[in-house]
Structure formats: structure tokens, C-alpha cells
Amino acid sequence: xxxxxxxxxxxxxxxxxxxxxxxxTNAATAKPFPVTISNYGQSLxxxxxxxxxxxxxxxxxxxxxxxxxxSKVVAVDNQSNYPxxxxxxxxxxxxxxxxxxxxxxxDLVVVSYDPGDLVSSLRNAGVKxxxxxxxxxxxxxxxxxxxxxxxxxRLTSANAVVWNMKKKITLALxxxxxxxxxxxxxxxxxxxxxxxxxxxxxxxxxxMTGLVNIADTADGAEWGYPQLSGEYIISKNPSFIFLxxxxxxxxxxxxxxxxxxxxxxxxxxxxxxxxxxxDIASRWGPRTASLLQSIVYDIxxxxxxxx
Amino acid sequence: xxxxxxxxxxxxxxxxxxxxxxxxxxxxxxxxxxxxxSDVFASIAWHLRIPFTDQSVGTSDVIIWxxxxxxxxxxxxxxxxxxxxxxxxxxxxxxxxxxxxLLGVSAGAGLGATLIIxxxxxxxxxxxxxxxxxxxITAVALTYTLGRSAIAxxxxxxxxxxxxxxxxxxxxxxxxxxxxxxxxxREVYSWVLGTLNTTGWSDVRLVTPYICICLVVLYRYxxxxxxxxxxxxxxQTMGLPVERVRATVIIAASLGTAAAVSVxxxxxxxxxIVPHVLxxxxxNSFRILVPLSIVFGGIFLVFADLLARTVLAPAEIxxxxxxxxxxxxxxxxxLGSRRVGGIS
Numbered sequence: 001x002x003x004x005x006x007x008x009x010x011x012x013x014x015x016x017x018x019x020x021x022x023x024x025t026n027a028a029t030a031k032p033f034p035v036t037i038s039n040y041g042q043s044l045x046x047x048x049x050x051x052x053x054x055x056x057x058x059x060x061x062x063x064x065x066x067x068x069x070x071s072k073v074v075a076v077d078n079q080s081n082y083p084x085x086x087x088x089x090x091x092x093x094x095x096x097x098x099x100x101x102x103x104x105x106x107d108l109v110v111v112s113y114d115p116g117d118l119v120s121s122l123r124n125a126g127v128k129x130x131x132x133x134x135x136x137x138x139x140x141x142x143x144x145x146x147x148x149x150x151x152x153x154r155l156t157s158a159n160a161v162v163w164n165m166k167k168k169i170t171l172a173l174x175x176x177x178x179x180x181x182x183x184x185x186x187x188x189x190x191x192x193x194x195x196x197x198x199x200x201x202x203x204x205x206x207x208m209t210g211l212v213n214i215a216d217t218a219d220g221a222e223w224g225y226p227q228l229s230g231e232y233i234i235s236k237n238p239s240f241i242f243l244x245x246x247x248x249x250x251x252x253x254x255x256x257x258x259x260x261x262x263x264x265x266x267x268x269x270x271x272x273x274x275x276x277x278x279d280i281a282s283r284w285g286p287r288t289a290s291l292l293q294s295i296v297y298d299i300x301x302x303x304x305x306x307x
Numbered sequence: 308x309x310x311x312x313x314x315x316x317x318x319x320x321x322x323x324x325x326x327x328x329x330x331x332x333x334x335x336x337x338x339x340x341x342x343x344x345s346d347v348f349a350s351i352a353w354h355l356r357i358p359f360t361d362q363s364v365g366t367s368d369v370i371i372w373x374x375x376x377x378x379x380x381x382x383x384x385x386x387x388x389x390x391x392x393x394x395x396x397x398x399x400x401x402x403x404x405x406x407x408x409l410l411g412v413s414a415g416a417g418l419g420a421t422l423i424i425x426x427x428x429x430x431x432x433x434x435x436x437x438x439x440x441x442x443x444i445t446a447v448a449l450t451y452t453l454g455r456s457a458i459a460x461x462x463x464x465x466x467x468x469x470x471x472x473x474x475x476x477x478x479x480x481x482x483x484x485x486x487x488x489x490x491x492x493r494e495v496y497s498w499v500l501g502t503l504n505t506t507g508w509s510d511v512r513l514v515t516p517y518i519c520i521c522l523v524v525l526y527r528y529x530x531x532x533x534x535x536x537x538x539x540x541x542x543q544t545m546g547l548p549v550e551r552v553r554a555t556v557i558i559a560a561s562l563g564t565a566a567a568v569s570v571x572x573x574x575x576x577x578x579x580i581v582p583h584v585l586x587x588x589x590x591n592s593f594r595i596l597v598p599l600s601i602v603f604g605g606i607f608l609v610f611a612d613l614l615a616r617t618v619l620a621p622a623e624i625x626x627x628x629x630x631x632x633x634x635x636x637x638x639x640x641x642l643g644s645r646r647v648g649g650i651s
Contacts, residue, residue, distance in 0.1 A: 079490070094489055192497055192504070193621075218621050227622035230504070231370045235340040249494060260507030261373035264366065 032153045039147075040119060040131035049153040050108035050128070054101060056093035057112035060132055061086050062285035063145050064110075066161050069152040075104045081279065082287070098122065108151070135201050135284035138169070145286065161286050168289035172296040173208055180299045181210035185240035186233055186267070191249040193228040200224040201284055202244075205292045209299060214238050234261050240302060241265070241273040242295065244281040270305075274298040323602045327383070330606045334379045334613045335371065339620035342367045351376065377508045382612040382626075383605035384511070385503070385567040386577055388518045390604020391597055392560035393578020395525050398532030398593045399556050400463045407564040407578040410470040410557065414477035415439075415446025416568045421481045421495050425488040435498070436513065436569035442477075443565030449473050451557065463539070463553070500625035501572035503612050514566045521563030525597055528556050532593035574608070574627050576634025581607050583637070 036045045053073045055061040061080035064073055076086045077093045091100060093113055098121045101109060109122055110130045122129045130151070135141040142162045149158020185206060187196050195215040196203045203224070206213055214236040219226040245251045253273050262268050276294065280287045335351070336344045350371040392407035400409070408414075419442020423435050454469035485495050531552050534542050543549050568574075581604045582596055589595050608630075615629045 092489065095486070190493060192502075192623075227619075229339045229616065229621040229623060230374050231339040232621035234370055234374070235366050237366065248490065260377065261369040264369045 032150070032155060035150050037147060037150070040114075040129070042123070044128055044130070046128075046151055049151065050106075052104065052106045053108045053110065053152075054091070054104055054106040055080060055086075055110045056091060056096060056101075057110055057132060058082070058093075058279070059112060059283040059285040060110040060130075060144075060148065062283065062287060063148050063161075064152070066286045067145065067149050067152070067154045067157040069148065069154050072152055074106065098125070102127070110148070137201065137204065138165075138288070141201070141284040141288060142166075144284075165286055165289040169208075169292050172289075172293045176209050176296055176299060177303050178210075180303060182212055183210075183239040183299075183302075184212045184214050184236060185242060186214050186228070186236070186238040187242045188245055188251070189225065190245045191251055191255075193230065193233065194225055195228050197224050197226065202281055202291075205288070205295065208292070209296060211240070211299070230259065230261060234265055237264075237266050239266050239272060240298070241267040242276050242298070243273065244276045244278050246275045247278040270302075272298075272302045272305075323599075326606060327602060330609050331376075331379050331383060334382075334609045335375050337613060337617060338370070338375050339616060340367075340370055342370065347371050373507050377511050378503050378612070378616075379609055381511050381514075381570070382503050382608045384515055384518050385571050385574065386581075386608025386611075387522060387601045387605040388563045388567045389574060389577040390581035390600040390607070391522060391525050392564045393604075394582040394593060394596050394600040395528075395532060395556050395560045396578070397582060398535050399553050400467060401535060401538075402463075402467065403583070404579065405467075406576070407560060408474075408573075408575075409467065410450040410561060411446035411473040411477060412443045412561055412564050412568060413573050414474040414481065415449075416443040416565060417499060417573065418442045418477045418481040418484075419445075420498050420569075420572075421484050424494045424498065425484060425491050433513075436510075439498075440565050440569040443568055444562070446473055446477055447557070447561040447565070451554075497625070498572045499627075501574040501627035502623070503571055503615075503626055504623070510570045514570050517566035518563050521559045521566070522601055524555065524559035525563075526601070528552065528559075529593050529597035532556070532597065536591075572627065574630055576630045576637075577604060577608055577611075580630075580634045580637050 033049070034045055034047045036043060038044075049069075049072065051072050053064065053069070054075045055064060055073060056077040058077070058080040061073070061076045062082055064070055065083050065086060070083075070085065074087060075089045075091060077091045078088065079093065080086050080088055091097070093111060094115060096115065096118050098118070101122065102125055106127055108128045108130060110132060111118060112131070112133050114131065119129045119131060130147075132144045132147070135144060142165070145162050146155070146158050149155040149161075187202065187206065189195060195218075196213075197215050197219045198204060198207045198213050199219075199222075203213060203215075214233070215226055215228060218228055218232060241256065243251050243256065252275070253271070256262055256273055257268060267273050274295075276291065280291045332347075332351075336342070336347050346367045350368045353368075354372050389407050393405070396405040396407060396409050397403055402409075416439035420435050420439035422442070423438035450466065450470045450473045453473065454466035485492055488495075531547065534545060534547050535549075535553075537545070539549050564578075582600050585596055585599045585603060589599060608626075611629045611633065612626055615624045615626045618624060
């Protein structure tokens with residue numbers, strides 16, 4: 001209860017802060033370029049907006065299109081499935097092929113991951129590379145959106161996107177009934193029982209609603225993504241189960257019920273198991289706010305049908 | 308085969324039975340969630356309909372009966388199969404380093420499982436075992452056909468070489484398909500590393516019949532394996548239908564291994580370490596090695612899995628890594644210190 005109200009209060013404060021930030025940056029939009037940013041050990045200067053952007057990060061793709069810079073994007077990687085208008089190609093962010101990337105003649109490549117010296121190879125070839133790795137907090141996510149806004153000359157829209165996210169999140173959080181506080185949940189990443197703790201990006205969203213994460217007491221390595229076991233989950237008897245593995249691993253309410261012993265878990269018994277979109281739950285873009293909304297919706301549904 | 312050998316004493320059978328039961332019970336008492344041994348026994352006793360026991364209720368009963376016990380039993384059955392198949396292969400091929408995967412079972416199973424995982428939009432828990440079983444059987448059939456038609460004739464060397472070729476080919480195909488489907492790589496990977504994380508009793512029910520039949524065949528042929536030791540031609544002159552017997556043993560060992568692999572993924576080294584450790588204690592006779600491999604292969608895998616699921620609990624170490632961590636150093640020891648009867 002206390003934790004939740006604190007979270008809401010913080011979110012409201014953050015909302016206020018961003019509104020003032022928006023007004024102060026509006027003045028700066030008069031002269032948007034040149035822009036100099038420091039990123040991944042290098043200082044990047046843009047004298048004008050890049051017009052041939054490649055995004056090898058599904059999150060960056062979502063951000064670019066949400067702030068209205070989609071027209072400047074010439075290619076996105078094979079995992080960038082949202083929005084559907086994004087120019088999806090066979091380029092891979094995990095096993096990238098430098099030649100095929102250069103073939104698009106890009107003036108900016110956005111990545112979230114640097115496998116096999118991808119970044120230095122591209123930089124050596126004279127291409128600007130922007131690293132936006134996995135956000136660990138909502139604020140990281142907001143600053144990545146603003147960063148892409150600055151670089152592509154769409155700062156005002158970027159600020160608006162951030163403001164909208166904050167508004168959605170605040171509204172969702174204030175609508176969580178107080179009796180949700182303290183109820184336990186299990187968030188499933190895949191069918192090997194990998195989960196997330198409250199220290200992760202997605203884990204924080206749950207903490208804001210006041211739910212208690214059963215994975216928090218199992219993270220010996222403090223890596224944030226502990227593997228649980230069937231025994232552990234059953235013994236913790238969570239009130240909610242959120243499946244973020246319906247796409248990757250074909251999990252569903254049916255497969256959940258079919259697992260040995262799972263029928264005895266409170267969440268499964270009462271059908272309080274919810275499917276989250278794997279993609280949204282593994283990204284940190286503007287749709288994060290909708291993800292939180294759907295989590296809150298599920299919590300409210302639970303409380304309505306449970307009492 | 309006229310049995311001229313002293314029968315196994317009922318005393319040693321009793322000792323083995325007690326060892327099996329004790330290790331299964333011990334492994335069931337320990338797990339990611341602490342449950343008092345009394346609750347464990349109460350749960351098992353009630354489900355086995357032992358009179359005068361009360362139904363133990365609640366979470367611990369679910370964990371014991373629906374998760375832990377089926378897993379321990381599966382570990383035992385699979386361990387028995389892999390170890391005795393290893394012993395059988397070592398006998399038929401007169402090669403101390405032969406393992407159950409010698410003729411391409413693992414590569415075939417891997418390819419089969421990968422194909423199901425990447426093509427199925429909704430891979431059901433029964434399809435992956437089916438795919439890997441089919442893949443394993445196909446691989447062995449391919450190896451056997453190629454090996455027999457090789458110029459080298461019907462020697463076991465040709466079979467082993469064909470096995471190496473088939474395994475490499477199928478592994479390359481599997482890797483290629485896996486690389487083309489990055490989004491499913493995690494599922495493939497966790498299958499390859501092996502897991503005894505079961506679907507409860509259904510996996511046990513699925514494979515135990517196959518494995519039992521194969522174990523019975525290997526057990527009945529245990530004395531023949533000793534005859535193989537003198538060489539193919541000599542065995543032939545002694546009246547052993549070498550080709551037919553070898554085919555039977557290979558089929559039984561491969562079918563059983565394929566069944567085991569289909570539900571657990573690839574678990575390495577069991578088929579090599581267990582028969583060799585036993586050899587150090589009881590000598591080289593397959594008459595004794597095969598039955599003891601069945602018993603101690605099972606016990607070995609039960610304890611390896613106990614480590615796999617408790618060391619980092621509630622997380623798990625893939626069982627294939629545990630057996631390899633114990634097995635690889637031992638494998639090197641066998642290579643280095645024992646007289647290795649070459650592949651010829």
C-alpha cells in the first residue's frame with residue numbers, strides 16, 4: 001500500500017518535471033543543429049538529420065516511427081516487426097553482416113547490441129553508429145527517445161511521446177486498487193522458467209503496481225534474470241502468472257495447465273493467468289506504457305472476479 | 308547360447324535392488340524446495356496405495372508426486388539405457404571409447420528435434436520427442452546402410468567411419484537450420500544441452516516401455532558381447548552369426564538410446580564413464596558389465612541430476628553439463644592410462 005502510493009507520487013513528480021523540460025527544450029528547437037552527443041565512447045556530431053537510417057534494434061525502430069522519423073529509415077533488422085510499415089529486411093542485429101549493412105549506404109546505424117565488433121567495423125567504414133542498449137529504468141527509455149528526437153530533428157515529438165508515456169503510466173498506476181498491494185506474481189520469460197526480478201526494466205513496472213515478485217528471492221547471481229524451477233513456483237503459489245513467452249515458446253493457458261503440478265497454483269486454479277506480448281515485454285520503447293496498462297487491466301480483472 | 312556360467316546370486320540382485328530404491332528415495336527427498344523426508348515418504352506411500360497411510364495434502368504432495376519423483380525415475384531409466392547401450396557398443400565394436408551416440412543417434416535426434424522446433428508454429432510437447440526419435444532412428448539406419456556397403460566390407464571399422472560421416476553431416480545440417488532460425492535458437496539450445504525437466508509422468512510412460520524392451524534384449528545378449536572380443540572371424544568360426552547378432556545388438560541399443568534422447572535431449576558421457584568405472588572393479592566380462600551398467604548407469608544419472616537441480620537451485624545446470632564436467636576428465640584418464648584397443 002505504502003510502496004504503491006510512493007510509486008504513484010514519484011510518477012506524478014516525474015510527470016511534472018517532464019512538462020517543464022518540454023517547455024525549456026521548445027526554445028531550443030529553434031536551432032536544432034548541429035547536435036553533438038556522446039555515445040559508446042565516442043562523440044558524434046550531426047550537422048543535419050541523418051536521412052538514411054538503419055535500425056538493428058526493434059526498440060529503436062519503434063521509437064523512430066513513433067516520433068515521426070520513420071521516413072528517414074531505409075532498413076530495419078529482421079526482428080523489427082513493429083510498426084508494420086517499417087522497412088523490414090533480412091539484416092540481423094545478432095549476426096550482422098557488415099557488407100549488407102553498408103550496401104544500404106546508411107548515414108546512421110542504430111544498434112542495441114555490439115556482436116563481433118559490429119560498432120567498430122561500421123565506424124571504421126565511416127558510418128555513424130548510435131548505441132542504445134537495453135534500458136534498465138523508465139528514465140533510460142525516455143532519454144533514448146529524446147536522444148533519437150534530437151538527432152533526427154524531431155525533439156518536440158519525442159518529448160510529446162515521453163509525456164504521453166508518463167501520462168499513461170501515471171493514470172494506470174493511480175487506478176490500481178489498493179488491495180492489489182502485496183499479491184504475488186510470476187513473470188515467465190520462457191518455458192525453462194526464466195523470470196525477471198524487480199531490478200530489471202520490466203520488473204520495475206510490476207513493482208510500481210505494488211505486486212510482489214516471486215523471483216526476487218531466487219536471484220542468487222543478482223543478474224536480474226534468474227531461472228526458477230517448477231517446484232519453486234508451485235511452492236510460492238503466486239496469485240498471478242504473466243506469460244511473456246506465447247510467441248517465442250508457444251506457451252498458453254492450456255500448456256500452463258498441462259505442466260505437472262501447475263493446476264494447484266492459485267493463479268492457474270482461478271484462471272488468473274495472462275498473456276503479455278513477448279515483443280513489447282522484451283523492448284523498452286513507447287509501447288512500454290501500454291504494457292503497463294495491460295498489466296494493470298489484468299490486475300483489476302483479477303480483483304473483480306476474485307471477490 | 309547355453310548358459311554354462313554361474314548364475315547371478317540372489318544376494319547380489321537384492322543388494323542392487325536396495326541400492327536402486329535407496330538412491331531414488333534419497334534423490335526424491337532433496338530438491339529446490341525443502342520438504343521433510345517424512346512428508347516425502349507419506350506422499351509416495353499414499354500414492355502407491357500402501358495400506359494405513361494418510362493422504363498427504365498440499366503443495367509438498369504436488370511437488371513430490373507430480374514433479375520430483377517422475378523426474379528421478381526418468382533419470383534412472385535414461386541412465387540405465389545410456390550406460391548399457393554404451394557397454395553394448397563397446398562390446399560389439401571392440402572399442403573401449405564407443406558411446407551410445409557412435410552411430411549418429413545424437414546428431415540425428417538433434418536434427419529431428421531442431422526441425423520440429425523451427426517449423427512447428429505450435430510445437431507440442433509430444434512432437435519434439437517424436438521428431439528426435441525419428442531423426443535418431445533414421446541416422447542409425449543411414450549409418451548402417453552406408454557402413455555395410457562400404458568397400459571395407461562388413462567390418463566394424465566401416466560402420467564407425469560411416470557413423471562419423473553421418474554424424475558430421477547431420478550436425479552440419481542441424482547447425483545450418485538453427486542459424487537460419489535465430490528466434491528459436493534458445494529452445495534448440497536447451498534441448499541440445501539435455502534436461503530431465505519432465506512433463507511429469509507422461510514422459511516416463513512414453514519412454515519406459517521402449518527402454519525396458521531394449522534393456523531386456525541387451526541383457527540377453529550380454530554373453531555374446533564377450534564372444535565378439537575374440538574378433539569377427541574367430542567369432543564366426545565359433546558358430547556365432549556375427550552379422551545378425553551385431554545387427555540385433557545395434558538395433559536394441561540404438562532404439563533405446565533414441566527413446567531416451569527423445570525426451571531428455573543429449574546427455575553425454577554416461578555411456579562411457581559408467582561401464583569403464585565398473586570395469587575397474589569387476590573386470591572386462593560383459594556378462595557382468597551389462598547388468599551392472601543398467602543398475603549403476605541409472606544410479607549415476609539420478610545423482611548427476613540431483614546435482615543439476617540443487618547446486619544453483621532454484622535454477623538448474625543442464626544435465627549434459629554436469630555429466631560432461633564429471634565425465635570429460637574421466638574420459639581423458641581412460642584415454643591416457645588404460646590400454647586402448649584401437650579402432651581396427
